[in-house]
Amino acid sequence: MIGVALAVALGGAVGSVLRFLSASWVAAQWPRHFYLGTFTVNIIGCLLIGLLSGLFLLRSDLPIELRSGLIIGLLGGFTTFSSFSLELFKLFENGRTYEALAYLLCSVLGGVAAVWAGISLARLYQ
Structure with a gap:
């Protein structure tokens, strides 16, 4: 369990710096x-x-440390849904309604489409 926690912590640090x-x-x-x-x-x-x-x-068969470090740590630190929510709020608050709605739709639909594309790419290796 300590190994998984360390992998998540290391991945999170790297992901956060990459996001920044x-x-x-x-x-x-x-x-x-x-x-x-x-x-x-x-x-x-x-x-x-x-x-x-x-x-x-x-x-x-890949080690849980690797899988958790990459998915939970690296990508958890890299993606920024909370920042997205704050920025969306600021756009609405500043009266930039159309831009806020476009940002919302493109982010949600683009995110779901990107997950689908990633899984589809992975399935090519089956």
């Missing part, structure tokens, strides 16, 4: 659209969680 770097880079490129950094990491994270989940279904 990715979101900062995107925000620097498009400052008015501050939410695009979170959107980008959420879509990438959803794709990766789908892909890894699909691959781990095929390879249940």
Whole structure:
């Protein structure tokens, strides 16, 4: 159990730093659209969680430390649903209703589509 907890902690640290770097880079490129950094990491994270989940279904022999470290730790630290919720609230609060609705729809539908794509990619290896 300690090994799994350490793998999750290490993965979470790496994922959080990757989220910070990715979101900062995107925000620097498009400052008015501050939410695009979170959107980008959420879509990438959803794709990766789908892909890894699909691959781990095929390879249940892989160590639980590896699977937990990547799914719970790395991708849990990388994706940012709570940040997404706060940014969505701010868009609505600032009267940017159409932009907020587009962000909501694209994030949710894009995330589900990315998970589907990741699992579909993993199934190609069956």
